[in-house]
Amino acid sequence: MNKFMQMAIEEAKQGITSGxxxxxxxxxxxxxxxxxxxxxxxxxxxxxxxxGEVDAIRNACQVLGTFDLSGCEIYTTGEPCPMCLxxxxxxxxxxxxxxxxxxxxxxxxxxxxxxxxxxxxxSQLGQYLAQLDHEHCQELFAFYKSMTNKxxx
Amino acid sequence: MNKFMQMAIEEAKQGITSGxxxxxxxxxxxxxxxxxxxxxxxxxxxxxxxxGEVDAIRNACQVLGTFDLSGCEIYTTGEPCPMCLxxxxxxxxxxxxxxxxxxxxxxxxxxxxxxxxxxxxxSQLGQYLAQLDHEHCQELFAFYKSMTNKxxx
Numbered sequence: 662m663n664k665f666m667q668m669a670i671e672e673a674k675q676g677i678t679s680g681x682x683x684x685x686x687x688x689x690x691x692x693x694x695x696x697x698x699x700x701x702x703x704x705x706x707x708x709x710x711x712x713g714e715v716d717a718i719r720n721a722c723q724v725l726g727t728f729d730l731s732g733c734e735i736y737t738t739g740e741p742c743p744m745c746l747x748x749x750x751x752x753x754x755x756x757x758x759x760x761x762x763x764x765x766x767x768x769x770x771x772x773x774x775x776x777x778x779x780x781x782x783x784s785q786l787g788q789y790l791a792q793l794d795h796e797h798c799q800e801l802f803a804f805y806k807s808m809t810n811k812x813x814x
Numbered sequence: 815m816n817k818f819m820q821m822a823i824e825e826a827k828q829g830i831t832s833g834x835x836x837x838x839x840x841x842x843x844x845x846x847x848x849x850x851x852x853x854x855x856x857x858x859x860x861x862x863x864x865x866g867e868v869d870a871i872r873n874a875c876q877v878l879g880t881f882d883l884s885g886c887e888i889y890t891t892g893e894p895c896p897m898c899l900x901x902x903x904x905x906x907x908x909x910x911x912x913x914x915x916x917x918x919x920x921x922x923x924x925x926x927x928x929x930x931x932x933x934x935x936x937s938q939l940g941q942y943l944a945q946l947d948h949e950h951c952q953e954l955f956a957f958y959k960s961m962t963n964k965x966x967x
Contacts (some may be wrong), residue, residue, distance in 0.1 A: 667945045670954050677958050681958035682967065684958035686841050701828040704965045709881045709905040710868050718963045721859055727860045738951045740943070745932050750896065757943045760829035760951025770966060777904050780896050781934035790893070790910045794819045798891045798913025801823050806922045807829050812857045813923060814835065 664724045665690055665736040666760060668698065673713065673738045676700035683771065685713035687737040689721040689730065689754070696733060697721035713737055714745035718752050728814055732756050739766055742773040751814075818843055818889040819913060826866065826891045829853035836924065838866035840890040842874040842883065842907070849886060850874035866884065866890055866900035871905050883907050892919055895926040896933045904967075914918055 665688045673686030682701035682709045695787045703709055714737055721751030722728055731753040740759040741749060749757055766773045805811070818841045826833040826839030835854035842849045852869030856862055868888050875881055893912040895900065902910055919926045932938045958964070 662947050662950055666950065670950060673954055674957075677961065677964070678963065682965075684954050689948050703881050703904075703967050707875045707879060707881045708872050709875065709883075709967065710863065710871060710901045715863050718863060722860045722862065726860060728856050728860045730862075736946070738954055740945075742900060742904075743896045744898075744904065746933060746943075747895060747897035747900070747929050748863045750925075750932070751856075751895075756941075758946045760945070760947050761941060761955055762945070762948075765952060765955055769955050772903075777933070778899050779903070780899060780930070787908075790912060791913070792893075792913070793816050793889070793911045794913050795915075797815055797819065797823060799918060801826055801837050801891055802922050804827075804920055808830065811830070812833065812835075814856050814862065 663758070665695070666738075666758065668695065669713075669736045669738050670760075672698045672700045675810035676702070676713075679705070682711070684769070685737065685739050687713040687735055689717050689733050689735050691725075691730075691733045697724050706803070710744065711741065712745050713739075714741055715748050718743035718748055719752070728752070734758065740770075740773075742766075743776050747809065816889065816911070818848070819911065820889075821848065822866075822889045822891050822913075825851045825853045829855070831867075832858070833844035837922070838890065838892050840866040840870035841887055842870050842886050842888050844878075844886045850877050863897065865895065865898050866892075866902050867894055871901055871907070875905070881905070887911065893926075895919075895924075896929050899924070900952075 687703040697720035760763040835856040838854040848871035
């Protein structure tokens with residue numbers, strides 16, 4: 662068994678036995694060393710975005726003092742939902758190792774599969790999104806584009 | 815101009831002029847009243863997950879004392895990336911109003927479009943994800959499933 666996945670499982674177990682949320686633990690590794698761990702704290706923190714991967718990413722960023730986790734890999738007990746997959750990409754994580762699948766998530770009551778379908782096929786979102794005040798927002802974007810000395814990410 | 819979108823733009827402007835991150839502000843509304851606001855703080859907080867929508871969701875959940883924002887709507891200056899779209903769905907937000915499009919995001923240097931493509935067509939992810947230790951993680955999930963008195967989300 663992979664030692665980092667074992668840590669991710671232990672992290673998840675600690676979370677569920679403490680009532681923090683679902684069975685999702687994550688470990689972020691750089692150059693063969695653990696940078697940070699995290700687990701699902703949706704219930705504990707009243708934060709629907711605090712999945713295991715997101716918690717670990719936030720912790721790793723605090724440890725390294727950056728929003729850029731280039732060169733880091735993540736080990737996570739469940740295949741990431743679209744939110745967490747995209748969080749890994751925004752963080753520039755180089756590789757994701759996961760244990761259980763999106764199908765396994767469904768088996769224990771989570772909605773990841775339907776979210777993947779909706780993100781992939783926007784028509785399934787129906788009227789969930791609507792556009793408003795495009796021109797006013799474009800002015801905001803143009804102002805941002807014109808700014809100098811900004812930090813890109 | 816919609817008054818909540820105007821607030822979202824003001825929130826975004828405050829963020830960019832303070833160097834917090836990109837031009838993304840969000841306002842969460844319930845029963846016609848503002849519950850919370852948020853803006854992109856990726857640079858400020860060294861948190862690649864702290865997009866405007868995520869910041870607003872976290873704030874609204876703290877205000878309401880729940881991880882469930884059923885009945886809430888979000889007004890946001892840019893069309894949500896897959897992370898934020900999925901964050902809204904996990905939070906049970908009922909409707910998303912956005913100003914600029916994913917194409918506009920690309921114009922000012924953001925990668926949302928490529929992330930949408932990769933989430934929709936997993937083959938584009940190549941070797942980004944790899945599965946490990948499935949059975950050990952399934953044991954964890956089975957243990958969670960067997961637990962009583964857990965809070966579903």
